[in-house]
Structure formats: C-alpha cells, structure tokens
Amino acid sequence: MQRLTLFLIALFALPTVGFIIHVPSYDRVEVVVIDAGHGGRAPGNLGTRRYKTVEKDIALDVALLTAQAIRQAHPHVKVILTRDDDSFMELHERTALANRSKADVFISIHCNAWTSQSAYGTETFVMGKNHDDENQVALMENSDILMEDNIEANYDGFDPRKPESYIALTLFQYAFQRQSIELAQHIQQAFREDVGRHDRGVRQQPLYVTSRTSMPSVLVELGFLTNAEEEDYLNTTKGKSEMANAIAGAFSAYKAKRESVGQQPPSKATSNTASNTVNNHGKSGEVKTVAKHACYVQLAVSGQRKPLDEPPFAGVQPLKVMVDGRLYRYLHGPFSTWELAQSAQNDMRNKGFPDAFLVGYLGEKKVPLSEAKKALQSL
Numbered sequence: 001m002q003r004l005t006l007f008l009i010a011l012f013a014l015p016t017v018g019f020i021i022h023v024p025s026y027d028r029v030e031v032v033v034i035d036a037g038h039g040g041r042a043p044g045n046l047g048t049r050r051y052k053t054v055e056k057d058i059a060l061d062v063a064l065l066t067a068q069a070i071r072q073a074h075p076h077v078k079v080i081l082t083r084d085d086d087s088f089m090e091l092h093e094r095t096a097l098a099n100r101s102k103a104d105v106f107i108s109i110h111c112n113a114w115t116s117q118s119a120y121g122t123e124t125f126v127m128g129k130n131h132d133d134e135n136q137v138a139l140m141e142n143s144d145i146l147m148e149d150n151i152e153a154n155y156d157g158f159d160p161r162k163p164e165s166y167i168a169l170t171l172f173q174y175a176f177q178r179q180s181i182e183l184a185q186h187i188q189q190a191f192r193e194d195v196g197r198h199d200r201g202v203r204q205q206p207l208y209v210t211s212r213t214s215m216p217s218v219l220v221e222l223g224f225l226t227n228a229e230e231e232d233y234l235n236t237t238k239g240k241s242e243m244a245n246a247i248a249g250a251f252s253a254y255k256a257k258r259e260s261v262g263q264q265p266p267s268k269a270t271s272n273t274a275s276n277t278v279n280n281h282g283k284s285g286e287v288k289t290v291a292k293h294a295c296y297v298q299l300a301v302s303g304q305r306k307p308l309d310e311p312p313f314a315g316v317q318p319l320k321v322m323v324d325g326r327l328y329r330y331l332h333g334p335f336s337t338w339e340l341a342q343s344a345q346n347d348m349r350n351k352g353f354p355d356a357f358l359v360g361y362l363g364e365k366k367v368p369l370s371e372a373k374k375a376l377q378s379l
Contacts, residue, residue: 029105029255031078032070033098035209036063037110037219040088045113047225051235055111055225056086058234062222063109065244073252095212105183105254106217107247108209111234112224120227121198122191124184125219126177127210176304179216182257186250187220194249195242197223214303220247293362293375294334295341296320299353302328312352324366334361338376 037059038044044055060083067079080101082094098106112123184202192199210217222243223230233239299316300306305328308319313330322329332348335341341358348356360372 029258030076031080031101031103032105032107032251033080033082033101033103034063034067034070035082035094035098035106035108036060036084037108037209039083039086042088045111045225047111047113047231048117048228050228051231053235055113058111058222058225058240059109060084060086061240062244062247065241066107066109066247069245069248070251073248074255077255091209092212094209098213098215098217103213103215105251106210106213106215107183107251108207108217108219109247110219110221112221113226114224115226117226117228119224120230121200122188122223123200123203123221124187125203125205125207125210125221126180126184127204127207127217176214176216178306179258179304180210180218183216183250183254184218186253187218187247190246190250190253191243194246197243292336293360293367293372294336295338295358295360295369295372295376296331296333296335297341297345297348297353297356298329298331298359299348299356300330302330304328306330316348316351322361322364322366329359331359332356336376338373341376 036056038056039060040056042056044059046054063081064084067081070077070079078101080097080103082097083089094108095106112119181202188199188202191197205219207219210219223234225231225234234243299313303326305321306313308314308316308321313319316332318333320331320333322331332344333341335344345356345358358369360367360369362372
C-alpha cells in the first residue's frame with residue numbers, strides 16, 4: 001500500500017496556498033497560462049556571460065511573444081501570463097494562478113544549461129520520474145524555491161535538494177500525463193520542422209512548477225545558453241520570434257486535435273459491464289430498480305477520465321468507472337461473493353495493479369467495505 005499512500009499524499013497533502021483541483025474542459029481549450037521562468041532576484045542560468053541578458057530575460061521575451069501570437073491566432077482564447085515584467089514570483093504562486101484560472105494548458109518557458117558547452121538543442125519536459133535518476137534539470141529549475149520566504153509553510157517540507165522530496169511530485173500529474181506528452185510532442189515537432197532546431201525529445205523530470213497544476217502542463221527548454229551558438233540565436237529578435245511562433249503553432253495543433261476528439265464527460269456511472277441492479281415489477285406494472293450490495297476491486301483514481309481500451313486498463317474485464325465528485329474511480333467488478341472479490345483482488349495485484357484493494361457498493365452508492373462484506377457473506 002506504499003504507493004497508494006504516496007498518491008494520497010500527492011493529492012491531498014498539497015500546499016494549501018491557492019490550490020484548487022480543476023478538471024480541464026473535455027472538448028474545448030479556452031484558457032492557457034504562459035509562464036516565463038525565473039524573474040527578479042532569480043536570474044536562472046547565466047549562460048556564457050558574454051551577454052547582459054540571462055535566462056529570465058529571454059524566457060520573458062519569448063513568453064510575451066508567444067502570448068501575442070496565440071491571441072492573434074485565437075482571439076477567443078484567454079491567455080494569462082504569470083509575469084509580464086522582471087518580477088520575482090514564487091513557484092507555488094505560479095501553479096496557484098493556473099489552478100485558480102481554471103486553465104486548460106500550462107506552458108512554462110526556460111533556457112537550458114550544462115557543464116559542457118557542447119550540449120545543444122531543444123527539449124520539452126513533462127512531469128515524471130527521470131529513469132536515469134539524473135534530475136539535473138529538476139534541481140536547476142526547482143532551485144528558485146530556496147530564494148523564497150516561508151518555504152516551510154508554502155511547500156510543506158519540499159526541499160529541491162533532497163531526492164525524497166520528489167517522490168510525491170511524480171504522482172499527482174499522472175492524471176494529465178497523456179495530454180501533457182501530446183502537447184510536448186507538438187512543441188518539439190514545431191521546433192524541429194518549423195525552426196530547424198536540434199530536437200532532444202520529450203523528457204520526464206520531477207519539476208515542481210508542473211507538478212501542482214491540475215491541467216496538462218509542460219516545461220519548455222528553448223536551448224542551451226551555455227552553448228555559444230544557441231545563446232547567440234536566442235539573443236536575437238529573429239530567434240525569439242521564431243521560437244515563440246513555434247510554441248504558439250504547437251498550441252494551435254494541440255488545441256485542434258483535442259477539440260476534434262470531442263471528449264465528453266461521463267455520466268454518473270459508465271461501464272462496459274451491466275449495472276449492479278435488478279429490476280422488479282411492481283403491482284401496477286412499473287419497473288422498480290432494487291440496488292444490491294457488491295464488491296469491486298479499485299484499480300486507480302484519477303482527476304481526468306482515462307480511455308478504458310488503453311494501458312493500463314486494456315484487457316481488464318469487467319471494468320467500470322464511477323464518478324466521485326471530481327475524481328474517477330476505476331473498478332474491476334462487480335463481484336457478488338466475498339470469495340470472488342478476494343480472488344479478483346489478488347489477480348489484479350499480479351497483473352500490474354499492486355495497490356489494488358476492495359471497495360463496497362450498494363448499487364451506485366459507495367458504502368463501507370464491512371457493510372458490503374457482511375451482506376455478501378449472508379447470501
């Protein structure tokens with residue numbers, strides 16, 4: 001149950017400052033937050049030091065141009081900037097702004113750096129664990145936290161220098177990972193095909209600024225300021241404009257694809273199996289629905305509806321989605337005996353759901369497991 005506990009920590013033990021759980025629009029992309037990385041007393045990386053401009057300056061210029069391009073292409077889209085001048089904004093305030101604004105997309109713009117001047121190219125990050133365990137980018141981009149006041153109160157013990165602080169971060173954004181990767185792929189494609197930049201690909205890192213947003217979120221690295229050629233390019237008006245137009249074009253492509261999918265929110269309960277109810281005919285011939293107790297194996301909880309025919313749920317039968325407030329519970333079942341429910345739980349734990357556990361329902365209503373167990377054992 002360790003991973004389940006970590007998920008609950010990530011979902012419910014978040015910093016409370018301005019945090020709102022928001023499920024983005026299913027078939028419209030109407031609000032985008034553009035985040036210019038760093039700012040004020042947080043300069044970001046300094047590049048080769050051949051220019052007076054540093055990462056925070058280039059990120060701001062490209063963010064402003066990106067916002068302008070999106071507004072021109074989509075006048076009805078609300079574009080929000082986390083900063084529009086050289087001001088310092090704490091990381092938790094950036095994510096809180098995106099959540100309060102009920103954004104459908106969050107794009108954070110940065111410039112990369114490395115110890116070797118030969119490193120070059122663009123890359124876009126989504127939230128997740130770096131399987132190489134090299135969280136260099138995360139350490140660099142999260143380090144602004146150390147310049148803030150009231151770190152303990154605002155970040156609930158999160159310390160960008162400590163590896164254990166990144167465990168919960170990798171879990172919360174899972175609900176939006178597929179859409180985040182989709183957006184990131186559009187951005188990298190635009191950099192590669194429209195601007196001719198070297199494509200380092202879409203990568204995962206435990207980045208704080210994309211971990212606390214309740215919408216698809218990406219962090220864009222425009223290039224390496226420690227590489228003289230890329231630093232020169234990103235300090236030109238042409239370079240900034242090309243990169244901004246590429247990001248705006250990628251946003252347009254993502255928006256078009258998401259809206260063409262036309263996802264619809266599920267009803268109170270959707271399922272690829274029969275509902276756990278029986279029909280009895282009353283005296284006047286009307287049909288009465290009588291709810292029965294049943295047990296399900298809960299496989300996962302998500303902030304957004306996930307396709308049932310794709311991993312990790314592909315092949316699981318029967319499978320049901322129950323809506324609980326703003327959360328979606330993915331349930332295997334129902335099972336009408338306690339023995340079958342226990343057997344199914346063990347089966348699911350051996351098939352890629354190690355944290356699967358039993359839950360009780362009375363029809364479509366969640367009830368204590370003890371109540372459902374007692375009812376099933378009395379049959």
